[in-house]
Each structure stands twice: as structure tokens, then as C-alpha cells.
Amino acid sequence: MSSLSLRGISKRFGEHEVLTDISIDVAAGEFLVLVGPSGCGKSTLLRIIAGLIPASAGDIVLDGERVNDVEPRARDVAMVFQNYALYPHMTVRRNLAFPLKLSGVDRAAVARRVQETAEVLGLTGLLDRRPGTLSGGQMQRVAVGRAIIRNPRVFLFDEPLSNLDAKLRAEMRGEIARLHTRLGITTVYVTHDQAEAMTMGSRICVLDDGAIQQVGAPIEVFSRPANAFVASFIGSPAMNLLRGRVEAGRFRIGTIAVPCDAAPDGHEVVLGIRPHEVGGGGPFTLEVVYSEELGSQTHLHCAVGDQTLLVTREGHVPLPRGTRLPVSFPSDVLHWFDARSGERRRPISG
Amino acid sequence: MGARIWHRLLLVLTGLSFAVPLLFMVSVSLHPEGKGLGGSAADLVHDARFENYAAALRQMGNFPRLFANTVLLTVLSIAGQVFTCSLAGFAFARLRFRGREALFLLVLATMMLPDQVTAIPRYLLFRVLGLVDTYYPLVLPTVLGGAPFFIFLFRQYFLALPKELDEAARIDGCSPFQSYWRVFLPLARPMLVTVAIFTFLATWNDFWAPLIYILSPEKRTLTLALAEFNRTYNTAVEHMMAASGVILFPCVVIYFLAQKVFMRGVQVAASKH
Numbered sequence: 001m002s003s004l005s006l007r008g009i010s011k012r013f014g015e016h017e018v019l020t021d022i023s024i025d026v027a028a029g030e031f032l033v034l035v036g037p038s039g040c041g042k043s044t045l046l047r048i049i050a051g052l053i054p055a056s057a058g059d060i061v062l063d064g065e066r067v068n069d070v071e072p073r074a075r076d077v078a079m080v081f082q083n084y085a086l087y088p089h090m091t092v093r094r095n096l097a098f099p100l101k102l103s104g105v106d107r108a109a110v111a112r113r114v115q116e117t118a119e120v121l122g123l124t125g126l127l128d129r130r131p132g133t134l135s136g137g138q139m140q141r142v143a144v145g146r147a148i149i150r151n152p153r154v155f156l157f158d159e160p161l162s163n164l165d166a167k168l169r170a171e172m173r174g175e176i177a178r179l180h181t182r183l184g185i186t187t188v189y190v191t192h193d194q195a196e197a198m199t200m201g202s203r204i205c206v207l208d209d210g211a212i213q214q215v216g217a218p219i220e221v222f223s224r225p226a227n228a229f230v231a232s233f234i235g236s237p238a239m240n241l242l243r244g245r246v247e248a249g250r251f252r253i254g255t256i257a258v259p260c261d262a263a264p265d266g267h268e269v270v271l272g273i274r275p276h277e278v279g280g281g282g283p284f285t286l287e288v289v290y291s292e293e294l295g296s297q298t299h300l301h302c303a304v305g306d307q308t309l310l311v312t313r314e315g316h317v318p319l320p321r322g323t324r325l326p327v328s329f330p331s332d333v334l335h336w337f338d339a340r341s342g343e344r345r346r347p348i349s350g
Numbered sequence: 351m352g353a354r355i356w357h358r359l360l361l362v363l364t365g366l367s368f369a370v371p372l373l374f375m376v377s378v379s380l381h382p383e384g385k386g387l388g389g390s391a392a393d394l395v396h397d398a399r400f401e402n403y404a405a406a407l408r409q410m411g412n413f414p415r416l417f418a419n420t421v422l423l424t425v426l427s428i429a430g431q432v433f434t435c436s437l438a439g440f441a442f443a444r445l446r447f448r449g450r451e452a453l454f455l456l457v458l459a460t461m462m463l464p465d466q467v468t469a470i471p472r473y474l475l476f477r478v479l480g481l482v483d484t485y486y487p488l489v490l491p492t493v494l495g496g497a498p499f500f501i502f503l504f505r506q507y508f509l510a511l512p513k514e515l516d517e518a519a520r521i522d523g524c525s526p527f528q529s530y531w532r533v534f535l536p537l538a539r540p541m542l543v544t545v546a547i548f549t550f551l552a553t554w555n556d557f558w559a560p561l562i563y564i565l566s567p568e569k570r571t572l573t574l575a576l577a578e579f580n581r582t583y584n585t586a587v588e589h590m591m592a593a594s595g596v597i598l599f600p601c602v603v604i605y606f607l608a609q610k611v612f613m614r615g616v617q618v619a620a621s622k623h
Contacts, residue, residue: 052517073523085514089536098532102523146522 001028002063002153002186004049009058011044011210018044019210022058031180031187033201035194037233041210042190046156049188051075062153073102078147079156082163084139086131092118092142093127099150117149120179137168144176148183155180157189161196173200194234198222206230224335228342231272231335237299240278240309242271243339254305256284258329262336262345269345272335275299275312279328286311288323300325375598379403379591387587399588406592410575411567420554420571423488427553428546430493431500435545436538439504440530444516454505461498465558473562483565488556492549500545507541508534543611551601572597 004026011019018041026032034042047053049060051072059066067075078099086095093114100110118124121141131139140160147155157176161169177200180187191197197204198218206213206221206229214226225231231239244253246267251260253271263269286302286309293299298317302309302325311327319325336345378387380398407413441447442454476487511534519529535542557573564570576597579590605612 047517050517050521052520072517072520073525077521079518079521081514081518083512083514085512085518087515087518087533099522102528146518 001184003028004154004186004188005059005061006045006049007059007061009045009048009055009060011041011048011053012056017210019048019055022212024205024212024215026186026188028186029184031177031189031200031202033197033204034188034190034207035197035204035233036192036207036213038192040207042192042207043158045207046079046158046188046190049154050077050079050156075154076150076152077154077156078150078152079158080140080143080147080160082159084131084143084163086139086142086146088131091128091130092123092134092145095131095142096123096127096145096149099146103150113149117145120148121145136164137172140164140172144179148179148185151183152185155185155187155189157187159191160189161191162193169196176200194236198234204234206233208233224344225272226344228270228272228337231337235274237275237310237312239272239274239335241337242273242304242307242309243268244271244305245269253307254303255286256304256329258334259331260336261347263338264348268339270337270339270342271329272337273329273333275310277330277333278309278311279330280313280326282326282328284328285324285326288319288321288325290321291317291319293318302327372598375591375594379406379588379595381588383586383588385588402588402592403596406579406589407596409579409586409589410572410593411570413575415568416570416572416575419569420573423485423571424550424553426485426489427492428549430489431497431549432542432545434493435497435500436504436535436542437530438501439506440508440534442501442505443508444529444534445526457498457501461502469558469562476563482563483569484563485569487563488553488559492553497545497549500548503545504538504541507538511537540611540614543608544616547605547608547612550604554597554601 006022006024009019009022010017022045024032034045036042044053048055051060051067051070055068060068062075062077087098090098096114096117097110100113105113114127115124118127121144123138123141123145126134126138126142131142134142140163143160160176161172164172173196176189189196189200201218203215204218204221205215208229214221214230216224221230222234225234225239228241232241242253244251244256246252246260246263246265246269248265249259249261250257251269251271258271260269260271286304289301289303289308291298291300293316296315298313298315298319300311300313300317300319302311309327311325337343338345379402380400381393381402382397382399383402385393410416438457442450442457472487472491473482476482479486481487481490515533515537516529519533524532555573556571557577560571560574561577564574576590576593579586579593
């Protein structure tokens with residue numbers, strides 16, 4: 001098992017800076033998920049770790065050794081790509097064997113390890129088929145197989161499930177997590193899907209605009225987001241973020257006035273509350289603008305001044321437009337963010 | 351419906367424009383000597399002179415030698431052209447190096463120069479090197495990537511393949527040359543066949559370069575031998591056409607054998623931007 005450290009990694013393409021001062025340590029055997037919206041720089045960071053593109057600044061340290069100038073093949077990392085990147089002219093067997101052959105492993109050992117890997121991933125019946133004849137899920141397994149067959153120091157996954165349908169994605173999610181538990185290889189997994197981030201990683205690192213927003217255990221990031229971006233990105237449906245002003249110790253917006261100890265009077269702040277944590281029974285009433293029934297849940301979109309608050313209720317709760325919905329805002333589930341910087345605000349002392 | 355008929359008619363006319371000269375060549379080659387140009391194809395039903403072919407081969411001299419010379423030149427040119435053009439195309443498409451775009455433009459710019467413009471300096475160069483009356487002047491330009499259009503075709507083809515293939519190969523342990531050789535080249539099969547066929551046709555039918563550089567009779571190619579049928583006072587058209595038919599035969603066979611892959615390569619070349 002290997003440890004990985006990124007120290008002050010930055011990346012510029014011309015004048016455009018896509019990564020800014022990224023520093024993070026990945027412990028040996030850890031499963032770190034890099035999550036963020038499209039274009040936030042997470043795939044670029046993965047490619048820098050793999051050695052496919054150079055960093056403009058900073059160090060990549062593998063097992064205590066700086067590997068910035070080490071070729072990808074010598075870094076002993078394996079990568080699974082979003083589009084699988086299987087070699088279309090080779091059979092599954094040759095795809096799996098390819099990295100071993102290149103590193104000079106003898107034929108008998110190659111054959112044995114191909115067989116073992118195929119058994120682990122359920123590919124034995126597909127060994128003589130070409131990638132073009134496989135389904136998305138099967139191709140994904142082959143891609144994972146090609147990565148694990150070398151027993152690398154670090155696994156890199158670049159949105160490997162994004163081309164699969166929802167059902168298969170859920171299956172493969174579990175399979176990759178089990179594989180990691182079994183092999184214990186240090187893993188960096190890139191995704192834009194917060195559900196994958198929440199369920200797979202031992203830690204998640206939220207990126208936006210080329211910078212780390214928060215690093216922590218999934219539940220910690222979910223329950224204590226460091227800023228408004230993380231609050232809105234992690235969790236589905238997204239956290240409500242209502243912008244308002246503090247007056248006489250209360251956050252006011254529309255007909256709502258909630259006690260607020262996170263900012264002095266006159267300050268603009270953002271109130272965050274998850275849709276399922278909006279309480280019922282009053283003291284406030286909001287007008288339902290429209291509702292969505294998802295089967296097990298109902299989403300009620302309510303007007304709050306000129307903003308919208310999403311309230312989720314378990315089960316089938318259809319409410320027609322214009323219905324007055326009694327709601328409450330329990331103080332222990334509220335999050336406060338600075339309106340200007342978006343950073344989390346703590347209670348003002350004294 | 352009407353548009354379809356016009357489309358078919360256009361195809362038939364285009365097909366005929368290619369087929370008629372071939373049929374004319376075969377028809378003339380089977381007529382008795384002196385009657386090839388005036389005779390009718392109907393005469394051939396009763397009096398087809400297949401012996402014209404044997405006579406034509408005899409007149410060409412040492413046919414097996416001529417054939418072997420031409421095959422050797424063609425094989426070397428195809429191998430050289432396919433290898434160097436694909437390698438250069440791969441480098442322009444996949445490797446990052448300073449001056450890459452400028453160099454590629456320079457390669458493309460050489461397409462503007464007709465062969466006739468470079469013939470004299472090239473001849474002088476090969477004479478200085480002492481290579482006149484050898485096969486080097488005929489093969490070296492192709493082996494050294496002398497076909498910018500093919501380099502362009504390969505570059506476009508390789509550019510269209512996903513960059514992740516390259517990245518996967520690098521992570522799996524490939525050097526740039528191994529990526530080219532083991533991953534990209536096998537994927538470029540339609541383009542390889544297309545370039546090979548074009549090179550085959552160009553080399554097999556080339557008259558200009560052998561005429562300039564080949565002096566010794568034993569090094570002559572089929573096209574040089576064919577030209578000798580053209581005499582000032584007496585040209586045996588029937589024998590010349592028979593010899594032309596013999597020389598053309600491998601071209602037709604190879605085209606039909608590789609037609610499917612060739613068409614795919616042409617489509618790919620036409621669709622890649």
C-alpha cells in the first residue's frame with residue numbers, strides 16, 4: 001500500500017489557471033473521492049497524478065518520493081477512464097495482458113494472472129471477445145481488470161461510471177467499493193456525482209473552480225459544509241440557500257423571521273437548510289408554487305419572498321398550487337453562510 | 351423516383367468512362383497485327399489473337415526480370431511510404447514538441463511543388479551522391495516520408511482517435527514508439543490499405559522517375575519496357591495494348607481484392623477533419 005501527497009499543485013493552460021494550490025495527503029489504502037462540477041479541474045488533477053500532464057507548480061509525492069519528473073509508466077499507477085479506453089483491436093485477454101507484457105512478465109505468469117483477474121471480475125466467458133462486442137458494464141469491468149492486474153501502487157478512476165445507466169451504475173459502485181476493500185490499494189476516484197462521492201469514499205475532497213473547497217468524511221462534509229458551494233453541491237436534492245438580512249437578531253426574508261446568532265444586525269447572510277429538515281406545523285406558512293411526486297417522496301416548491309424553498313415530505317403528499325404550507329426552521333439544522341464570501345459563519349461570541 | 355433514375359444514369363456513364371478505355375485496350379490487343387485500330391470488336395468472336403500476348407512479352411525482353419524489378423521497387427516503396435507517413439502522421443497528431451504546427455505547415459507546403467520543379471535539383475543531388483542508375487532515387491523519397499498528403503491523412507486519422515487510448519497506453523507502459531506500433535498502427539488499417547494501394551498504383555505505373563534515373567537495361571521497369579513499343583515508323587499497337595494489359599492486370603486484381611478496406615479508408619479520409 002502506498003501513500004500519495006499533493007503539495008501546492010497548480011496548473012495553468014496559457015493564462016487560464018485551472019488548478020490553484022492543491023494540497024492533500026492520501027493515506028496508504030485510503031479511498032479518496034474528488035468531486036466537483038464539470039470543469040472544476042478534477043480530471044486535470046488526476047492526469048497530473050498519473051503523469052499524463054505536468055503540473056505548473058507543486059510536487060506529487062508517492063511513498064515519500066517526488067515523482068514530478070517520472071514517466072507515467074514508471075510511476076506504477078493504473079487508471080480507469082470514463083470511456084474505458086480499451087484497445088479495440090485486441091481481445092479482452094490481450095487487453096488484460098497488455099500492461100504485463102510491456103513490463104516483461106513471462107508468458108505463463110501473464111496467462112495465470114489474466115485468468116485470476118477474469119475470475120475476480122466475472123470476465124472468464126468474455127476473454128476471447130473484442131471490446132466492440134461488449135456491453136458498457138462489461139467494458140467497464142475489463143477496464144478495471146486492466147488496472148488491477150498490475151497490482152499498482154495507486155488506482156486512479158476518472159468518472160468510470162458516468163457512461164452507464166442508473167441501475168448498472170449502482171451495481172458497479174458497490175463492486176468497485178468491494179474491490180477496494182479486498183485489494184486495499186490506495187485509490188483516487190473522480191466523479192461529478194455526489195451520490196458516488198457519498199457512498200464510495202472514505203474521504204471526499206470537494207473541488208470548485210480549481211480549488212479545494214472542503215476535505216472530510218462524507219457525512220462530515222454533508223452535515224457541516226464549509227461553504228455555500230459545498231452545501232449546494234453535496235446532497236440530493238440540494239440544500240436550500242436563502243439570502244436575507246439580519247435585523248434585531250433575526251434573519252428576515254418574506255414573512256419568515258428566524259433567530260440568527262451568526263451575524264450582527266444589518267448583515268446579509270445566507271440561510272441553509274436541507275429540504276427534508278424543514279419542519280412542519282408552523283409558526284410560518286408558505287405558499288406552494290408547485291409540487292413534484294417522485295413516488296416515495298414529494299417535493300414541494302414554496303415561495304419565500306422572491307426566492308424558492310424546497311420542502312420534501314415522505315410519501316404521497318400532493319398539494320395543489322396556492323396551498324398554504326405550515327413550516328418551521330429548527331435551529332439545530334440551520335447553516336449560516338456569509339452572503340459575500342459564501343464561507344460558513346460561526347455564532348458571534350458574546 | 352426521377353432523381354434516382356438520373357443518379358443511376360450518372361453512375362452508369364461514369365462507370366463507362368472508366369470501362370470503355372479498358373475494353374478498347376483488350377479489344378485492340380486481340381486483333382491481328384495492323385488491324386487493331388480499324389477492326390470491330392465483333393471480329394473477335396471468330397478471330398481473337400491471344401498469341402499477341404505471348405508476342406508482346408517476347409518483345410519486352412526479359413519479362414521476369416522486368417516484373418521482378420518493378421515488384422521490388424513497389425514493395426520497398428509501399429513499405430517505406432506506409433511506415434514513414436504513418437509515423438510522421440502519428441508524431442504530428444499525438445506528440446507534443448516545439449515547432450510542431452510550423453513543421454506540419456512546412457510539410458503541407460511541399461504539396462504545392464510539382465515533381466517537375468524538384469526533378470533537376472533532386473537529380474543533381476542523387477548524382478552527387480553517386481546514386482544515379484540505382485534504385486535509391488526511386489525508393490528513398492518515399493521511404494523518407496515524401497508524400498505529404500499521406501502524412502496529412504494519417505495525422506487526421508490519428509487525431510480522430512480518443513486521446514484516452516494514448517493515455518492508457520502510456521500508463522500501461524508504452525513508450526511513444528510502442529504506442530504508435532502496438533496501439534495506433536493496428537487501428538489505422540483502413541488508412542494503411544488506402545495508402546498502400548495509392549502507393550502501389552503510383553510506383554507500379556511510374557514512368558517518369560525510372561526514365562530519369564535508370565540507365566542499365568537490366569534495371570529497367572515494366573513501364574520503361576512498355577515505352578519501347580512506341581517506335582517512330584512502326585508501332586505494333588496490338589502488341590503494345592497486350593503488354594499494357596499484362597502490366598495493368600495486377601493493379602485491377604489488387605484493387606478488387608482490397609476494395610472493401612480501400613473504400614472504408616477513403617470514407618474515413620473524407621470524413622475526418
